[in-house]
Amino acid sequence: MSFRPRGSRGGASQAPKGYIPGLGRGAAGFVTQSDIGPATGRPKSATADDGDDAGAAAANSSSGTGSRAAELRAAKLAMQKMQKAQSTTAAAPTPFEEAPAGYVAGAGRGFGGSTHTNNDGPTGSSGPAMEGSLFSGKDEAQFDDDDDEADRIYNAIDERMSSKRRKHNNDGNNNSNNQSSSSAIGDQFRDLKEKLADVTEDEWAAIPDVGDNSLRHKQKRREDVFTPLTDSLLESRSKHNADASAGGQNALAGTAQVMDGTATSTAGFRTNLSGLAEARSTVMSMSLDKITSADSASGQTTVDPKGYLTSLSSTKIASAADVGDVNKARLLLKSVRDTNPKHAPGWIAAARVEEAAGKTAQARKLIMEGCEVCPDSEDVWLESARLHSQDQAKTILAAAARRMPNAVKIYLRAADLEHHDSTKKAVLRKALEANPNSVTLWKAAIELEDADDARVLLSVAVEKVPHSVEMWLALARLETYDNARKVLNKARKHLPTERAVWIAAAKLEESQNHGDMVDRIIDKAVRSLDKHDAVVTRAQWLKEAEAAEASGAPLTSAAIVKCTVGRGVDEEDRQRTWADDANASLSRNAVSTARAILAHSLSSFPTKRSLWLQAVDLERKHGTASSLDEVLAAASERLPRTEIFWLVRAKEKWLAGDVDTSRNILTEAFKANPDSEPVWLAAVKLEWETGEIERARVLLSRARERAPTARIFMKSALLERECKNPDVALDLLEQGLQKYPTFAKMHMMGGQICSEDLPKNKDSLDKARKFYQRGLQKCPNNVVLWCLASQLEERVADYSVGSASAGVTKARSLLELARLKNQKNPELWVEAIRLERRAGNDKLAISLMARALQEIPLSGLLLAENITTSPRVEQKSKSAAAIKRCPDDPRVITAVASLFAAERKNDKARKWFERAVVLNPDMGDSWAKLYAFELDAGTKETQDKVKERCISAEPTHGELWCKNVKAMSNRGKTVAENLDAVAQSLRDRMRLN
Numbered sequence: 005m006s007f008r009p010r011g012s013r014g015g016a017s018q019a020p021k022g023y024i025p026g027l028g029r030g031a032a033g034f035v036t037q038s039d040i041g042p043a044t045g046r047p048k049s050a051t052a053d054d055g056d057d058a059g060a061a062a063a064n065s066s067s068g069t070g071s072r073a074a075e076l077r078a079a080k081l082a083m084q085k086m087q088k089a090q091s092t093t094a095a096a097p098t099p100f101e102e103a104p105a106g107y108v109a110g111a112g113r114g115f116g117g118s119t120h121t122n123n124d125g126p127t128g129s130s131g132p133a134m135e136g137s138l139f140s141g142k143d144e145a146q147f148d149d150d151d152d153e154a155d156r157i158y159n160a161i162d163e164r165m166s167s168k169r170r171k172h173n174n175d176g177n178n179n180s181n182n183q184s185s186s187s188a189i190g191d192q193f194r195d196l197k198e199k200l201a202d203v204t205e206d207e208w209a210a211i212p213d214v215g216d217n218s219l220r221h222k223q224k225r226r227e228d229v230f231t232p233l234t235d236s237l238l239e240s241r242s243k244h245n246a247d248a249s250a251g252g253q254n255a256l257a258g259t260a261q262v263m264d265g266t267a268t269s270t271a272g273f274r275t276n277l278s279g280l281a282e283a284r285s286t287v288m289s290m291s292l293d294k295i296t297s298a299d300s301a302s303g304q305t306t307v308d309p310k311g312y313l314t315s316l317s318s319t320k321i322a323s324a325a326d327v328g329d330v331n332k333a334r335l336l337l338k339s340v341r342d343t344n345p346k347h348a349p350g351w352i353a354a355a356r357v358e359e360a361a362g363k364t365a366q367a368r369k370l371i372m373e374g375c376e377v378c379p380d381s382e383d384v385w386l387e388s389a390r391l392h393s394q395d396q397a398k399t400i401l402a403a404a405a406r407r408m409p410n411a412v413k414i415y416l417r418a419a420d421l422e423h424h425d426s427t428k429k430a431v432l433r434k435a436l437e438a439n440p441n442s443v444t445l446w447k448a449a450i451e452l453e454d455a456d457d458a459r460v461l462l463s464v465a466v467e468k469v470p471h472s473v474e475m476w477l478a479l480a481r482l483e484t485y486d487n488a489r490k491v492l493n494k495a496r497k498h499l500p501t502e503r504a505v506w507i508a509a510a511k512l513e514e515s516q517n518h519g520d521m522v523d524r525i526i527d528k529a530v531r532s533l534d535k536h537d538a539v540v541t542r543a544q545w546l547k548e549a550e551a552a553e554a555s556g557a558p559l560t561s562a563a564i565v566k567c568t569v570g571r572g573v574d575e576e577d578r579q580r581t582w583a584d585d586a587n588a589s590l591s592r593n594a595v596s597t598a599r600a601i602l603a604h605s606l607s608s609f610p611t612k613r614s615l616w617l618q619a620v621d622l623e624r625k626h627g628t629a630s631s632l633d634e635v636l637a638a639a640s641e642r643l644p645r646t647e648i649f650w651l652v653r654a655k656e657k658w659l660a661g662d663v664d665t666s667r668n669i670l671t672e673a674f675k676a677n678p679d680s681e682p683v684w685l686a687a688v689k690l691e692w693e694t695g696e697i698e699r700a701r702v703l704l705s706r707a708r709e710r711a712p713t714a715r716i717f718m719k720s721a722l723l724e725r726e727c728k729n730p731d732v733a734l735d736l737l738e739q740g741l742q743k744y745p746t747f748a749k750m751h752m753m754g755g756q757i758c759s760e761d762l763p764k765n766k767d768s769l770d771k772a773r774k775f776y777q778r779g780l781q782k783c784p785n786n787v788v789l790w791c792l793a794s795q796l797e798e799r800v801a802d803y804s805v806g807s808a809s810a811g812v813t814k815a816r817s818l819l820e821l822a823r824l825k826n827q828k829n830p831e832l833w834v835e836a837i838r839l840e841r842r843a844g845n846d847k848l849a850i851s852l853m854a855r856a857l858q859e860i861p862l863s864g865l866l867l868a869e870n871i872t873t874s875p876r877v878e879q880k881s882k883s884a885a886a887i888k889r890c891p892d893d894p895r896v897i898t899a900v901a902s903l904f905a906a907e908r909k910n911d912k913a914r915k916w917f918e919r920a921v922v923l924n925p926d927m928g929d930s931w932a933k934l935y936a937f938e939l940d941a942g943t944k945e946t947q948d949k950v951k952e953r954c955i956s957a958e959p960t961h962g963e964l965w966c967k968n969v970k971a972m973s974n975r976g977k978t979v980a981e982n983l984d985a986v987a988q989s990l991r992d993r994m995r996l997n
Contacts, residue, residue, distance in 0.1 A: 348381035409438040470498040501538035510560045526563040550594040562600035644676040679711045714744040730761040748786040751779025769803040790822035830863040864893030871899040894924040910941045925957040928965025932986035
């Protein structure tokens, strides 16, 4: 702000003398102790230049004293000096007029001792304007000695407090200069606080919580230990209470509740334990009553003196809640008895409640009252007999029998109480006199008799109870054949709607080898039941047939099936329904019933190939050699153009050692099928396997003339190759390829003959390459052909043509070309991976495996190869991933089982191997690995069992299996021999690894 003289319009004039810029607007700073921290002095304000006025000097001289009052007084003295200076210079010329009386410079612009904060920090400042604003009218210019004394006292107190703080912070350092140089506590951690900005959220979350690690949590709390009091102490306490209660005083000053022999009382009062002995006596009596009532039926009470105390310790003592429940039940049942005294279940329930509560005598008393009130209730009398001893029970049951002579249960219970058969018979005969129509009594009486007496009783029983089928059938079983027929005829007249009588008659005739009568009886039974409107469903008849088979009557079962299997079946559903019925019966081990159903089906559908195959399978698994031959002969006769029945029959005869009969069967098959390739090949195989090579060669020559096929040419070349005639075999292959150029197996065989049977030179290599090249041109989608061609190129070093690395390169290029033409083929990927591993390129093999799994993630072959070739530490994780992708692939399951076997986890390995062979019984590799595992970890029994199962399965697939079986050295070997060879090769490989 600028000042102008009155009347002037030009620039700014000179400021008045003693003017302090900003002082009129309150430019006076101050500091507090909280701003600078403890044990530190106030920072001194910046000193003014040498040319400053007295106000600034006064401010500088007053700063840093530590007393606010002293600073204010110093400021006031400075203002007084300023006023004196102004009065001495009043006579000097000035552009302003003379100030009026009482004028205070800056007061008109609001100067009143306000504060101002500069860049250096808060500083205290004072000026002339403090007059009249802080002390409100008091003459502040005059100070006396008391004020100076007060200032000195305050300064001394401030200095002492500061020294104490310095001593505490600096450990006894009395140097006062450290107070101004030491920093605040907050400044000491400023760098650490700045670093908190770089802390991440995860690091914040990782900071542990502050736990309570005090000693009280580390010490283990001791459990309370209660020591039982001795009887002497309890007795003395009881006497003390008795003495205290003498003279009319009440021993129970508080409230005492006695439950189960124990006493509890409220706090602050004495406890009366005098009822302890009474409680023990009660428990003892309850235990004795329970033992007494435990054998009330026999009337004997036996107490084991050795184990009695032990049994007492295990006796359950009723609690207060149980006692309350018993009381409630008593009241409720008493109300029931009072309301309806003739209600027998009420009396029984009341007696059982008392029995459960251990009051056997009360229970007996109640039940006897019930017998008097409800004399016509069987249940009340039986309950009474149960609660009483044996002798008393007999008396009670005798009274009940007199009261209710038709009560069968009373007589049966009375017979059970007797210990001798004679007395039991007497009781039952007495009962039969009163109840001659009771089937239950007749059965009980007959069971006690021998065969002759039982026959007599049954003769009477069927007259008294003619409606009982069991009586008639039992009597028929005890009679002779003629008498049994008479009995069954009588039963049929009395029970015309009962099918069991007819079936029993059929079984009777079958037992006498009257097979023709069985069919007649069952047929008559069906018509008779229909005439009398007896409803018997088809399912019930089939169930009766299975029951007859189970009882040893297969003819009766077949007759039932023959007469009833077609009932209620639509014409168009008969074949399917009968096939399902046969399978259902076979699943329940009813072989004869299933055979009869199929026989009936074939009689209705004699040209159905599926039914004949089902019958052949049944006879092969459950029949005999003769029954199988009969079914095959009938099938061949019904379906002569179906080669399978001729071939199976001839094979069965050949396996049985009857080669001549097998030749005759094939001769008949030739007549029925002169141009059939399977029949020609079967005949060739028969002669080949029996060592008749010339006859096999002649048959193949005739087959090439009459029924030329690609397989016949291949078999001809295979025969010549086995006979060590490679040139003849190659000529036959060339002839076959001219007619059938797309038959890949002939290309493969030509390449194998040239590479394996001929001398290993460049000519043989060129011939083999020629066969493979022609095959790849004609059959570009045949994966095996590509693999054989790559394997040939890999072995070029064996033919002295090129280096091994060059061969590997050529084989790699062939496989890459094969993968381009056959996308997503796992066999080609596996062959490429194995090629790199054989060449020592493990990293490249791993890369190829990763690419293959990306392209074909669900290939069981690739996953199994990945498990087998991975390092041991990675096999478990890769096995788990493979099982998730292909849980039902036998190759993956076998790989996992092999892993378990390598870790000697035999039970798991056996379980997984079994799962693999069940998933695909045709996989020979699974059988071989299972057999190899059993050879190492199993027993002779398990090894033989695996071999038998493999022979019955006759596997034909599998990499190792086919490689071994198709080797020329293994031609003609059985399944068992091939299994041994493959398993031995696997064991040798495991030993090398």
